Amino acid sequence: MTNNFKTLGISSELENILRQNGITKSTPVQQEAIPKLLNGKDIIAQAQTGTGKTLGFMLPIMERIDENKPYIQALIITPTRELAIQVTNEAKKLNLFKDINILAAYGGQDVEKQLRKLKRGIHIVIGTPGRLLDHIRRKSIDLSKLKMLVLDEADEMLNMGFLKDIESIIRETPKTRQTMLFSATMPKGLRSLATRYMREPSQVQIQGEKITLDEIKQIVVETTDRKKQDALCQVIDEERPFMAIIFCRTKRRVKTLNNALKQRGYNSDEIHGDLNQAKREKAMRAFRNAETQFLVATDVAARGLDIEGITHIFNYDIPEDAESYIHRIGRTGRAGKTGMAVTFIAPKDRQGLETIERKIRMTLKRKKIETEKRKKDNNPKNKSYGRQNGFKPQNTREKKYNNKNKKRGKR
Structure with a gap:
């Protein structure tokens, strides 16, 4: 199978952005998932960490978002704040040829700031279950027109006890939505969740020679x-x-x-x-x-x-x-x-x-x-x-400190 993004259905504009970020070849999970997602299919993707799952769902989402429709079209649920931040950063890197509004919603942030952003018309929301439910209760997030739903690191969300929260969020979305489930492992509870809320999902399973990464x-x-x-x-x-x-x-x-x-x-x-x-x-x-x-x-x-x-x-x-x-x-x-x-x-x-x-x-x-x-x-x-040991900090306070001292020396 080809590892060229364009042959998977990705536009030349997005491919150029990927190239600028040093990404020229697709990974196996991307090769399997992207064409199916661009065709609107539900998928269950199981792949080890570090195999490119984030781009596997983010590229099709960026392709299918209609920036002229000012409502939430894609929702990505993550188990932790750190992952929500990371996925948001990846989305922003790809958002150079469209004017897509992206909101990260997670605990510890200023809620009022999030509310102000939501009033401007958000296309993609990336958040943790607790904060998303908070917005749903406040009626500040409307998921009634949602087209795409992603459960990222779904097995971890189940491990952390988010099953009821996830189900509460899913019930706020249309049954016609496309659902994407990405996970490193596939426990029984996750398969049960997929059975209840997904429509004839395609299976994508990428496995190394060993369960842990071969590298x-x-x-x-x-x-x-x-x-x-x-x-x-x-x-x-x-x-x-x-x-x-x-x-x-x-x-x-x-x-x-x-x-x-x-x-x-x-x-x-x-x-x-x-x-x-x-x-x-x-x-x-x-x-x-x-x-x-x-x-x-x-x-x-x-x-x-x-x-x-x-x-x-x-x-x-x-x-x-x-x-x-x-x-x-x-x-x-x-x-x-x-x-x-x-x-x-x-x-x-x-x-x-x-x-x-x-x-x-x-x-x-x-x-x-x-x-x-x-x-x-x-x-x-x-x-x-x-x-x-050859470690050279790239943006260190030490550099700032040395630069200040040089200036003082000149004085």
């Missing part, structure tokens, strides 16, 4: 809870990642680990549910711009985030299940690039690891390390870790 090297480091922090730092020093996400199970452990890493001299930040929206967006923006090298996170950051430059994923705490493992490590090795995932386990985690290995049909390579007392000259606290 990701995966290893397990055996350690203890007491030595885990030293083990993590030792592996970081050995692997020298350019950028990495470090996953912890709880918000408290995220805070504790981030503080410890900062004390050791690592360029790190944190993201979790206790941060307000402004701080979360600031942390994500700094990481996306490569101003921060390590992002310590709960699973809130595991879904759908496509950030260029992530070379490593560290599971500081073992994921709760195989699905969480798949989505965590899928933040690296994206779009055909290679990546590495390191999972740290204590003796109590072995049973959980075996369960994950059975589900992903792989036996992960074990690595046992003996943490040594860190020598002074190799301690990141005594040497800039980023510069030592």
Whole structure:
């Protein structure tokens, strides 16, 4: 099958925008989904993370939106604020040859600001279930003329307990709408949802040789809870990642680990549910711009985030299940690039690891390390870790600081 976007039915204007963003070849999920969606069919698309699902539904939506009709024609529901922001950014990149009004609606934002935007005539709404229901109750969103509905990362929405919210939103839409369900896994509850609300959906299933991404090297480091922090730092020093996400199970452990890493001299930040929206967006923006090298996170950051430059994923705490493992490590090795995932386990985690290995049909390579007392000259606290490992922040405060000092020097 061809990997040219034009032969899939995408206009030359959109293809030129993709080319300007460095995208010249379509992925298998796009090749399967785009022609069906342009023909108005409902689809259930199952594909691993990092396979281009967002463009798979966004390109047909941009083609089919009528900018002369000032009402909501497409609704994209996402499980998290971060994913809503990311999908919105992707939509805005494509919105160069049409005058399409796009609204991101998620918690933590100023509701009044969203209400003012809605009065101008919005064509596409991208939002989380809670905030969308809030607008529906306020009667500030009218979905009665909706043409296209997308459930993005649908399995995660079910895992997060959004099933009733999603059904409430769907009931506000016309039965004639086109429904697109995109997901990495397909649990029973999701199939049941599709049966109730979709019309003879086409099935699109893209699978690698293994359930987890083939481009990701995966290893397990055996350690203890007491030595885990030293083990993590030792592996970081050995692997020298350019950028990495470090996953912890709880918000408290995220805070504790981030503080410890900062004390050791690592360029790190944190993201979790206790941060307000402004701080979360600031942390994500700094990481996306490569101003921060390590992002310590709960699973809130595991879904759908496509950030260029992530070379490593560290599971500081073992994921709760195989699905969480798949989505965590899928933040690296994206779009055909290679990546590495390191999972740290204590003796109590072995049973959980075996369960994950059975589900992903792989036996992960074990690595046992003996943490040594860190020598002074190799301690990141005594040497800039980023510069030592080739990490060069792209939009850093350091540049601004140096520029200010140069100006002061001239004075």
